[in-house]
């Protein structure tokens with residue numbers, strides 16, 4: 001109930017106007033977001049790198065409503081890619097296709113993505129295409145495959161374990177050695193497309209994770225030594241039970257550590273991030289920055305009710 005309410009509010013421009021202008025919300029969002037400026041993101045990545053953790057940076061923004069906005073979002077990515085290269089930090093970048101115009105025109109979106117991939121390729125960087133709500137999955141995978149067919153190997157996609165279709169998508173995309181991020185899924189989806197029960201989502205995550213680990217072992221495709229190009233499975237969860245179960249699976253099969261990595265969000269389970277990194281596992285943290293933090297922040301609140309109480313208690317103290 002609460003999750004649905006928060007996810008509905010994440011899409012409401014009325015709620016955005018009420019909540020995002022409120023300084024307490026800004027302060028609480030600061031736990032999940034590196035800051036508003038690219039410099040803030042580079043600082044957060046530098047700090048992670050010093051702790052043996054690599055990053056993927058996200059310029060916040062989604063669901064743009066005009067083509068100029070989509071072009072500006074692509075330019076913001078060109079800027080952050082240049083800054084990553086200049087600062088020599090160990091990071092790739094993640095983006096949402098709805099930010100590059102996916103809901104306006106497939107061709108506009110593909111042209112914007114191509115510009116970003118070209119710049120990334122010239123700098124030796126990798127671009128992860130985030131996955132959004134279920135109506136955009138087919139179009140997202142179509143654009144991803146267009147880019148792979150155009151010889152852009154510096155890109156990968158996200159698979160959401162809560163979708164029934166994901167097993168088929170993984171089986172198909174593994175044939176072209178897709179580098180995946182596997183996550184549970186953060187959007188509000190009907191039971192006709194996604195598992196409603198958490199235990200089924202967790203079981204699906206484990207199953208898809210093992211498919212990706214087996215494929216990584218067969219393909220012998222490690223992460224690059226700088227940690228910028230990720231391996232085939234990027235296992236993106238803070239769920240310690242799943243992390244340990246997939247680690248046990250990989251170790252029982254002697255799959256080298258360089259063939260997979262764990263991914264987590266900025267500000268969440270820093271203890272687990274550091275523990276895994278100290279044990280020599282690849283850990284990548286998703287570092288979002290920018291002014292459009294509202295929907296991202298609301299999804300983080302929806303994932304964990306305790307975050308909402310943290311928000312309310314800050315509000316009461318204000």
Ligand SMILES: Cc1cc2nc3c(=O)[nH]c(=O)nc-3n(C[C@H](O)[C@H](O)[C@H](O)COP(=O)(O)OP(=O)(O)OC[C@H]3O[C@@H](n4cnc5c(N)ncnc54)[C@H](O)[C@@H]3O)c2cc1C
Nearest residue numbers: 130131183184185186236237238239263264265286300303
């Ligand atoms: C690197 C990364 C990239 C992602 N990219 C996408 C994407 O492209 N598309 C998409 O749909 N989703 C994405 N997600 C979000 C994901 O789908 C989940 O909504 C989110 O990770 C919470 O699920 P969980 O696997 O951590 O497990 P859960 O079962 O939700 O949580 C397990 C434990 O993790 C901790 N935790 C989880 N979430 C929070 C939180 N918000 N605040 C505090 N503690 C928390 C708690 O200790 C909780 O008990 C991404 C997640 C990560 C880590």
